[in-house]
Amino acid sequence: MADVRTSSSTAGPVAEPGAGRYAPSPSGDLHLGNLRTALLAWAFARSTGRRFLLRIDDLDRVRPGAEQRQLDDLTAIGVDWDGPVVRQSERLPWYEAAIERLAAAGLTYECFCTRREIQKAATAPHGPMGAYPGTCRTLSDSERDRLRTEGRPAALRLRATVTEFEVRDELHGRYRGPVDDVVLRRGDGVPAYNLAVVVDDAAQGVDQVVRGDDLLPSTPRQAYLAMLLGLPVPSYAHVPLVLNTQGRRLAKRDGAVTLRERLALGNTPEEVVSALAASLGSTATSSSELLACFDTRRLPREPWILDVHGLLRSSPCP
Numbered sequence: 001m002a003d004v005r006t007s008s009s010t011a012g013p014v015a016e017p018g019a020g021r022y023a024p025s026p027s028g029d030l031h032l033g034n035l036r037t038a039l040l041a042w043a044f045a046r047s048t049g050r051r052f053l054l055r056i057d058d059l060d061r062v063r064p065g066a067e068q069r070q071l072d073d074l075t076a077i078g079v080d081w082d083g084p085v086v087r088q089s090e091r092l093p094w095y096e097a098a099i100e101r102l103a104a105a106g107l108t109y110e111c112f113c114t115r116r117e118i119q120k121a122a123t124a125p126h127g128p129m130g131a132y133p134g135t136c137r138t139l140s141d142s143e144r145d146r147l148r149t150e151g152r153p154a155a156l157r158l159r160a161t162v163t164e165f166e167v168r169d170e171l172h173g174r175y176r177g178p179v180d181d182v183v184l185r186r187g188d189g190v191p192a193y194n195l196a197v198v199v200d201d202a203a204q205g206v207d208q209v210v211r212g213d214d215l216l217p218s219t220p221r222q223a224y225l226a227m228l229l230g231l232p233v234p235s236y237a238h239v240p241l242v243l244n245t246q247g248r249r250l251a252k253r254d255g256a257v258t259l260r261e262r263l264a265l266g267n268t269p270e271e272v273v274s275a276l277a278a279s280l281g282s283t284a285t286s287s288s289e290l291l292a293c294f295d296t297r298r299l300p301r302e303p304w305i306l307d308v309h310g311l312l313r314s315s316p317c318p
Contacts, residue, residue: 020045020208021053022079023197027061030070031257032306033212033242033250035077036276039287040239041210042079043294053204054081057197058089059190073259076269077276078287086204088196095191098199098229099184102158107228108184110154111136112147131180132157153187158225165220165227170237170296172213177220198222202231213238214249237296240303242279247305255308279304 022038024030030038045052054074056067071085102108113135137159139147148154158181166176183192201209216238223233242250250257256265262272270285277284281298284290 018049019051019053019082019204019206020048020210021055021201021204021206022074022081023055023057023200024070025057025061026066026070027063028066028252029258029260030073031242031250031252032259032262032272032276033257035073035259035272036242036279036304037210037212037239038074038079039077039273039276039290040280040299042081042287043291044210044237044296045208046291047294047296048208050208051082051205052080053083053086053206055086055200055204056088057193058087059193059196069260076259077273086200088200091196091200091203092191094199094203095196098195099156099191102184102228103156107159107161108156109137109159109181110139110144111157111181111183112139112144112152112154131163131178132182134181137181155183155187155192156185157181157183158228160224162224165224167219167223167233167236169216169219170235171299171301172216172238175216175219177217179221179224182221182225194218194222194225198226198229198231201234202226202229207232207234208237209234210237210239212241214241240300242306243303245305245307250306254306257306257308279306 020041022041024034024038042052044050054071058067074081099108111132113132117135118132136157144154160179160181162179164176165179166174169175182194184195185191200206216236219236219238226233244250244254252258256262259269259272263269273287273290274283274285277290279300280290281300282290282293284293
């Protein structure tokens with residue numbers, strides 16, 4: 001199995017070990033599900049003596065003003081962070097350095113497939129069901145030249161040497177999931193999320209990743225990529241999501257689900273924190289109270305079904 005050790009020039013200045021993080025995309029206001037996950041990531045880090053970092057994943061889906069509103073909302077519910085906010089858009093050289101090392105090791109190839117072509121593929125000949133089918137993995141030089149001549153943009157993919165990888169999660173235990181030829185650089189030249197998050201976590205000394213359990217299936221891909229680059233694989237805790245009354249992941253279309261919308265209805269930040277804490281089995285009314293009795297063993301393992309019509313009309317605590 002190839003192992004591309006990453007020099008300090010690839011990962012950037014390595015911070016002292018021991019940090020958790022929250023890394024929102026500035027595509028709009030955070031809803032209550034996002035705020036709940038941020039509060040959990042903060043509590044996991046603080047309760048274990050780690051630093052807590054904030055990183056803005058702004059390589060895609062950026063809406064003007066969203067970042068500042070997100071920072072304000074996190075502050076309002078008592079989530080603080082250490083050091084300056086890091087933005088992925090300011091770290092492009094580090095991503096490119098990691099890509100160059102993988103390319104030098106023969107672990108990359110150009111992919112000319114459109115999204116529609118990938119979706120139409122039923123199986124992956126060298127990987128698990130649903131993975132990238134490897135269409136461009138064995139293209140000849142002449143075939144690549146023809147596709148370039150046709151004007152097709154080329155993404156850059158990892159040439160994975162395994163089809164599965166195992167991680168350990170604090171809430172889910174051992175999890176073995178699929179690994180395929182993930183995109184490293186998109187066709188528009190922008191570094192892909194899976195690469196950027198791996199490089200950033202290592203560079204910032206993040207050794208604890210707490211996020212929604214919808215991201216658990218992508219974790220083996222990221223852990224495998226970290227291993228290839230010689231970077232430490234963080235510990236993981238994938239927490240249950242907030243769902244609407246139809247059992248679907250909470251979204252802004254579900255009603256008054258952002259902090260600003262709740263404040264406009266007359267709720268206070270303290271009431272919002274109290275509702276979030278209640279969903280975690282706590283009667284805390286502030287982030288500091290939640291932290292004082294935070295115990296990961298007592299966290300719910302099922303999603304929180306949120307009915308926004310009855311939210312916060314009465315005290316959520318017993």
